[in-house]
Amino acid sequence: MTEYDDLSDLYDFEYDHDYDLPFWIALAEREGGPVVEWGAGTGRLAVPLADSGHEVTAVEVSESMVEGGKKKGNAVEWTRGDMRHASLGRDHGMAICAFNSFLCLLSVDDALAFLRNARRHLVPGGLLGIEVSAFSPDELSDPPGGPTLRHDFTRQRPDGAKLERFSISRYDPASQLLHMRLFYELYRGSGILENKRAHDLTIRVVGRGELELMLRLAGFEVEAVYGGVEGEPFDAGSDHLIVLARPV
Numbered sequence: 001m002t003e004y005d006d007l008s009d010l011y012d013f014e015y016d017h018d019y020d021l022p023f024w025i026a027l028a029e030r031e032g033g034p035v036v037e038w039g040a041g042t043g044r045l046a047v048p049l050a051d052s053g054h055e056v057t058a059v060e061v062s063e064s065m066v067e068g069g070k071k072k073g074n075a076v077e078w079t080r081g082d083m084r085h086a087s088l089g090r091d092h093g094m095a096i097c098a099f100n101s102f103l104c105l106l107s108v109d110d111a112l113a114f115l116r117n118a119r120r121h122l123v124p125g126g127l128l129g130i131e132v133s134a135f136s137p138d139e140l141s142d143p144p145g146g147p148t149l150r151h152d153f154t155r156q157r158p159d160g161a162k163l164e165r166f167s168i169s170r171y172d173p174a175s176q177l178l179h180m181r182l183f184y185e186l187y188r189g190s191g192i193l194e195n196k197r198a199h200d201l202t203i204r205v206v207g208r209g210e211l212e213l214m215l216r217l218a219g220f221e222v223e224a225v226y227g228g229v230e231g232e233p234f235d236a237g238s239d240h241l242i243v244l245a246r247p248v
């Protein structure tokens with residue numbers, strides 16, 4: 001079992017945004033394919049990228065996330081595997097590791113193993129793009145009295161179904177691990193509570209300097225750093241950290 005196996009049935013309801021898609025499509029058009037997405041989830045990005053005419057391989061460790069992705073059609077080549085060491089047998093013009101998949105790597109060794117593997121799967125001059133959340137110090141410090149339960153969001157589907165998410169988080173600065181306990185409530189259109197569950201998820205928070213340094217150690221040269229998908233400069237107020245790098 002992987003952390004996302006038990007979340008796969010809710011994933012597309014929970015994350016239906018696509019504001020980042022034009023950014024990755026524009027890069028894929030500029031760079032040329034084939035494209036590999038590492039930690040592709042249920043294909044939120046991989047499927048529309050393939051539908052826009054790119055040859056896309058999606059690598060994902062959770063079997064049920066892969067199953068969810070495969071239900072969306074045949075345009076994507078799915079590989080169930082671990083991005084730290086999956087071997088795809090071909091090189092790619094562009095690689096994407098987006099929406100915090102990189103933060104699922106819980107140690108420096110795991111992150112470096114992935115970056116080295118990603119490098120092995122790029123053609124000379126190919127591009128790796130990594131996008132992660134940029135956390136503010138406030139988001140990583142406990143309020144006085146300790147961690148508290150927060151209401152994260154409400155999602156509403158056209159059929160009236162509603163998903164509520166609450167969470168309680170604890171950040172350990174020594175390990176850079178952010179431990180989250182997520183609470184989901186799924187309501188039918190009629191308002192009846194259909195499902196209620198708790199789920200533990202841990203990510204490792206990574207800042208700009210560490211990411212750049214790890215990329216260099218893994219044999220990349222950093223080409224650009226952005227604070228968002230409009231290509232904004234990265235600064236103290238950025239919610240996102242995007243780094244583009246090429247093998248040296």
Ligand SMILES: C[S@@+](CC[C@H](N)C(=O)[O-])C[C@H]1O[C@@H](n2cnc3c(N)ncnc32)[C@H](O)[C@@H]1O
Nearest residue numbers: 004039040041044060061062082083099101104
């Ligand atoms: C937050 S989701 C992001 C999914 C997708 N990139 C998106 O934009 O919707 C993180 C995904 O990375 C996957 N993942 C975590 N560790 C992985 C690993 N070592 N190898 C491959 N996939 C991994 C998880 O199973 C999960 O589906």
